[in-house]
Amino acid sequence: MAGKVRNFFAAGHTARGYYSLFNSVLAGLDRLYFLIGGPCTGQSTIIKQIGDTMSSRGYDIERLHCASDDASVDGVIVPELKLGVVDGSAVRTVEPQAPGAIEEYVNIGVAWDLNQLRKQKEHIRTRNKQMTKTFQQAYKTFADALRIHDEWEKIYIDNLDPVKANNLAHRVIEQMFSDKALTKPSHVRHMFLGAATPKGPVDFVQNLTEEMNKRYFIKGRPGSGKSSMLKKVAAAAKERGFDAEIYHCGFDPHSLDMVLLPELKTAIFDSTAPHEHFPEREGDEVIDMYAHAIAPGTDETHATQIHDIRERYSAKMRQATSCLSQAKELWDQLDAIYRHATDFAKLKEIQTGIQAEIDAFAAEQATV
Structure with missing residues (x-):
């Protein structure tokens, strides 16, 4: 039986720049x-295929x-194997803890035809600058x-x-x-449930909460206290020794969008645009802050003022999404250059080698 798959983001393009929670x-x-x-060296393909292999063997993956x-x-993460x-x-900002013992660095660039890439260096340089x-x-x-x-x-x-x-x-x-x-001490983990992408906002709320028995849908307006409530829930979990997954806002990571409490099978999240969802099963409850x-x-x-603000805000968000879409087009152009210069047989060898090491590690863990 295949393992469960959880989906989320560890980094995002935000109002505070590229924001990473990989640490x-x-x-x-x-x-x-x-x-x-x-970029464009086949990492995503290798990662996906390794994840699919582990899931097919019954491991839950992220x-x-x-x-x-x-x-x-x-x-991709296999929690059972850590x-x-x-x-x-x-990843960019993650500091290694024990290189060689924990972290292993695998050079995917060995699959490149460097002569081909050198012929394209001006195109590569130009597109990277534009991106x-x-x-x-x-x-x-x-x-x-x-x-x-x-x-x-x-x-x-x-x-x-504020009292209410x-x-x-x-x-x-x-x-x-x-x-x-x-x-016990509370184990707290930070991530994103959604992100601004070239095709607009994407979220994984339904996937992340599908095993929760109780779900609180916080409704309201901007500034009505949704993030503040989530921060109080997170603090309460920590004080009581409960593990918590804290999901930051993909637009402003200083705000929160969701808190999951796995030990209580409970989720509470901001259920307004751009990740608006509605109750659909037993255990779902709406909290209306407004x-x-x-x-x-x-x-x-304040209807007139709100309408003007909403229009200006929406226009800026469309403009920012258009920028991400343009960056994606440039990325695709770079990807085409690198794909043409990549030996995919070598990439497959690298993937097979990593998978063999993972299998050996899993076997060792099974005997512990």
Whole structure:
């Protein structure tokens, strides 16, 4: 029987630039392969196929999707083995803990025909420069959108009753935890449930929450206290010794979008655009922040201002998405150059070698 597959992002293109949570996502692994070799060298294909192989053998896996192309992956983790395989060019900021003992660096670039690439060096250099410039423009535009979003939030913050918001958060936390507490340290992990991609926002809420018995859907407006409630839930879990998966906002990673509590089979998440979902099964519950904590009539009183803000915000988000789409086109052009210069038989040998090492490692773990 195939293992379960969980999908999420470990990094994203945000209003605060390229934002990576790989340090948290990869923490605690005993074996970690970094595939090195620059862009367009087949890392995603190798990672996907290794993940599919492990899943077919009954291992649960985690797929770390690429925000630049959500159909590609930046990594795969096999939690049972505490093992991961990741694209070294995507990780960027992860500091090795024990090179050779934990981390192994695999050079994918050995499959290149360097003579072919040298003939294309000006094309490669030009497209890389254009791609960097396009990503920077996307980040600037997302930052502009965030400033507009702050205007939107201010309307509701000014009309928020903090006592009611705090009381609601307290009731939710009491309902979740009651008097339960565990006599162990809480293990906290940070990641993204979704990301801004070249085709628009993508999220994996349904996949990530499919095994949760209880799901809280937080509804509301910008600035109505959704992220604040999630931060309070995360803090309560840590205080009580419960493990928590904390999912940051793919637009502004300083905010939160979801908290999963695996030991309680409970999820609580911001269920508004661009990751709006609705109750569909037993155990689903809506928490309406607007109804509970915002002054009645706020929408109507500020309707004209809100409409103007929403239009300006949407225009900036469309512009930023267009930049990501342009970057993807440049990436595809680079990919074509590198594919033409790649010996795929060598790539397959590399993949087979990694898989053989993983199999040996899994066999060792089974005897421990």
